[in-house]
Amino acid sequence: MSEKVTVGLLGLGVVGSGVIKLIENHQQKLAHQLGCNVQVKRVLVRDLDKSRDVDIEEDLLTTNPDDVLNDPDIDVIVEVMGGVNEAKDYILKAFTSKKHVVSANKDLVALHGPELQDAATHNKCDFYYEASVAGGIPILRGIVDGLSSDRIQKVMGIVNGTTNYILTQMDSEGVSYENALKEAQELGFAEADPTSDVEGLDAARKMAILGRLAFSTPVDLEDVEVSGIKGIELEDLQYGDQLGYTMKLIGYANFDNHELEINVQPTLLAKSHPLAAVKNEFNAVYVYGDAVGETMFYGPGAGSLPTATAIVSDVVTVIKNMRLGVTGNQFVEPHFKKELKTSDKRYAQYYVRLFAKDEAGVFSTISALFHDQDISFKRILQTPVNKGEVAEIIFITHQTSLENFQQALEKLESLDAVLEVKSYYKVEGDAIS
Amino acid sequence: MSEKVTVGLLGLGVVGSGVIKLIENHQQKLAHQLGCNVQVKRVLVRDLDKSRDVDIEEDLLTTNPDDVLNDPDIDVIVEVMGGVNEAKDYILKAFTSKKHVVSANKDLVALHGPELQDAATHNKCDFYYEASVAGGIPILRGIVDGLSSDRIQKVMGIVNGTTNYILTQMDSEGVSYENALKEAQELGFAEADPTSDVEGLDAARKMAILGRLAFSTPVDLEDVEVSGIKGIELEDLQYGDQLGYTMKLIGYANFDNHELEINVQPTLLAKSHPLAAVKNEFNAVYVYGDAVGETMFYGPGAGSLPTATAIVSDVVTVIKNMRLGVTGNQFVEPHFKKELKTSDKRYAQYYVRLFAKDEAGVFSTISALFHDQDISFKRILQTPVNKGEVAEIIFITHQTSLENFQQALEKLESLDAVLEVKSYYKVEGDAIS
Incomplete structure (x- = not known):
């Protein structure tokens, strides 16, 4: 094991600058944990002359991805460039060159995570992406x-x-x-x-x-x-x-x-x-x-240094794996099969707000309509508006299937007495009232 | 790698029962992750005849610790017996027999954690204790x-x-x-x-x-x-x-x-x-x-199954380490040296409640006393009690050193006009008022 591990960055925006700063500021803690230094060697940027929020030696910067992806000294690639297609190509190339990858790219991981994971495993490389969800939260x-x-x-x-x-x-x-x-x-x-x-x-x-x-x-x-x-x-x-x-x-x-x-x-x-x-x-x-x-x-959930924390913690994990000789072993579990739940199996409570004619019997008509769909109410608010001609009615239902709720909504909208169903939202939990 | 990993339990109280249940109920998920089954082979108890909250074959139970600690089939020891001295002895014996240990014992880890960690590392064994702090929270x-x-x-x-x-x-x-x-x-x-x-x-x-x-x-x-x-x-x-x-x-x-x-x-x-x-x-x-x-x-922070979750997640980590051949590598960092902060360097805000004579000038005397200690007030409440003879005074200070606050308190208690300093507490954060 060499005395330092070398990192290449793809991208030097807000998050990339945070990574540079964090590695520099926390070098002592990193060295204590890893028994070696962590050094950023090359950084891919779009524009060499752009002014940046971080001090970095000019000759570290390059506009040629191969300078980062093909540098034999670089062990770990940090992808913070964003976007999907280009980033995906670069990461796949990195794996082919047996480099480990840490990414903060939610768009890419959401779309192509499993494929990238497979490529990593195939090449015995690590692929981590803690920063792609909820920034600094591990x-x-x-x-x-x-x-x-x-x-x-x-x-x-x-x-x-x-x-x-x-x-x-x-x-x-x-x-x-x-x-x-x-x-x-x-x-x-x-x-x-x-x-x-x-x-x-x-x-x-x-x-x-x-x-x-x-x-x-x-x-x-x-x-x-x-x-x-x-x-x-x-x-x-x-x-x-x-x-x-x-x-x-x-x-x-x-x-x-x-x-x-x-x-x-x-x-x-x-x-x-x-x-x-x-x-x-x-x-x-x-x-x-x-x-x-x-x-x-x-x-x-975001921010330069918080997101960098997640990225560099992933880099720490990769380096520990390198030292132990166990990279590429992410124990990705055999997948369970999946069906999407149909609307008759999706249960929730709902909030509904509507305007109705302020007439006798309107509320009981609405209530009966929901009752026919097996939906009962938990809370009701009714307020006259517009000099008593219109009533604003708000209610929260008990648990119902989405299917029943949608059918009730449809019927509700076709009632003569209902002027407008203004809004409806899912409700979670029980309010203490 | 064998087709199962064998676990020995020390203790079968509330948490031990949870561990048995969890391993049984989640066998499918565990096997998916680990590629092997997890089996509890022996359980040390104090009393063989006690009725228990969990179904367990009688011949798994033993009152002899050596049946668990010296069983060559057992790879991982889960210590959920509590107490300090006995538990410590058993864990040290386990390490000597090259068994990994997962413990939920906060008393033991707080008192002897570093010594146990050293013994683990010396024997190339794992020692994890996630459940010792805040139960199910990782x-x-x-x-x-x-x-x-x-x-x-x-x-x-x-x-x-x-x-x-x-x-x-x-x-x-x-x-x-x-x-x-x-x-x-x-x-x-x-x-x-x-x-x-x-x-x-x-x-x-x-x-x-x-x-x-x-x-x-x-x-x-x-x-x-x-x-x-x-x-x-x-x-x-x-x-x-x-x-x-x-x-x-x-x-x-x-x-x-x-x-x-x-x-x-x-x-x-x-x-x-x-x-x-x-x-x-x-x-x-x-x-x-x-x-x-x-x-x-x-x-x-507690409870049978939540705590068991932390324990069995530690067991999963140990088994993954076993499979990778990297047990006993917990990267315990070189320690930083430490001094305890003296009271002149400990800063906080404080809440104080006291009873004083309800006379003109009392509050300004108190306020001057704190001012002399470089402490200013952020919020003040004063209420007359006992027909105006006594005033109840509550205040919250701005940040002050503990040293200055303690000196102020001492002087406060010796003031003629102060009948009783009823209570004082540290204050954290800024209330929106």
Whole structure:
């Protein structure tokens, strides 16, 4: 074993700069743990002349990927360039050159994780990607190692900081979705084009990765049903609050009897739920195991240094494996087979808000309609609006199958007395009222 | 590699029974991960005839430790018997016979962890003890692996479920310490003799273990200053609540510049702190790292199956190491040297409640006294009691050194106008008021 291990970086953006800083600042701790130094030797960048947030010798930089991928001195490749196709090509090349890879690329891992894992195993290389889910939170290790003996039944995550920041602002400051988004953009918590975040796509990628590891089953990105927070109305947060719930964008995955349900959707969460206290840009993943019960892993979901922590901790693991001569042994379990759960087997509670004519008998008509679908109500709020001509009705159902709920909704919309079904959301947990 | 790995158990109490059940119930998942079965072969018990909470063949049980420790078929010993001296002897014998050990014994690990680790390494054996801290929460892995690249600055833990249950009940139901304790005993959350829990000793053991791993420094149990929650008064929780704080028994450890501060004490925690939402018998450990910032690990701190999850996950790790031929390589870092922080370097905010004569100028005398010690106030509450003859004064200080605070307290108690300094507590975080 040489006195140093040499790392090559693909990409030097916000996260790549964090990796450089962390390796430099924590050299003493790394050396103590590993018995050798860790050195960054080459860094692939798009533009040599761009000004950067980190001190780095100019001759380390290159625009030619082969300078990194084919350098025989480099043992570990850290991929922090983002994007899918190019990054995938480079990683596959790295494996062919028998280099280990640590990636922070959720898009890539969500789409091609199993294929990359296979290539790594085939070449006796390590492939780790802790930073691809929930930034600095060591959640993949938590699931794969910490809860290895348990059968995980359910994973729920607040895995997108932008949307959690927006929802927290709407909740605590009473501002509209549009204003909260604008503020998030000004503070750098949301990008100029926030589509991937607010439409739930970013969260869906992380849930696909979490689902695979939690349930040892193949989860494809298209298995994840997605609905985002775009245009969510303050009124629903406020009624939720009144009834004991907080609105969160929740990634939800459960697996039993080889049947998988996986989705991302705005959800009214009972305030007593551990995830309800997760505020602003923070992330958290709640894991329910058969034996362990409720656990939760909380921390920063993004950011230069937090994300770098996850990456460099993966590098530490790879170097330990190198020293022990056990790289390429990730014990990827034989996969369990999987079916997607049909809507008659997906159970949840729902919140519904609607406007109806404020007439005698309207509520009992609605109630009877739901009763016919085997759905009963848990909480009801009714308020007259517009001088008593219109009633705003809010209710929360008991557990129902999605199939029954969808049928009830359809019938509800066709009722004469119902003017508009304004919104409906999934509800998790029991509010103490 | 044989087709099964054989485990011997020392002890068959609540946790031991959980281990038996978990290995049985999750055999399929274990076999999928390990490529072999896991079998419990012998179990050391004190009494062969005791009725038990788990189905187990009678001829697996023995009262002779050598039947477990000297059985050549047994690869891994799980120590769940508790106690210190006997357990230590057995574990040392196990290492001598080249058996790996997984222990849930916080008392033992807190007192003799480093010695046991040395014996393990010397014999090329594994020694894991995830279950000794915070039951089912994989916090030791979180620190050792997940945050391996970071420099951990601070660890704060709610690591005793009994006291957290009592404080939660006092807070939410407004009951006295005595009644909350009685209820906890009736529900099985507190033992008939609750001393070790309510006086903070149990939490201190866990903090010693956490401190060692988080800071790579030798922490002895006697380094941990302890004060418990025994006789804590409801009034202080209520005033705390009014000012935006929640009372928790917090294990606190910080390390900088080779100086360690480590203690367990009731603390008023700002409600916005992630640990403030940890209720009832749940545990959580908050870790602040130089690069990652705030993280928190939450889950059940005790219980048969949750604790068994941590133990069997350790067994899984040991078996993976056996298969890879890398046991006895725990990369225990060279230790950093340590000094205990003196009181002039320990900074905190404090809450003080006192009774004083309700006279003109009393408050300004008190305020001047603190000002002379360089301590200023952040919040003040003053209420007349006993028909205006007595004033109850509550204040929260800004950050001060412990040395200055102790001097101020001493002077405060000698003031003529001060009738009684009723209580004082450390304060963590900033309440939003």
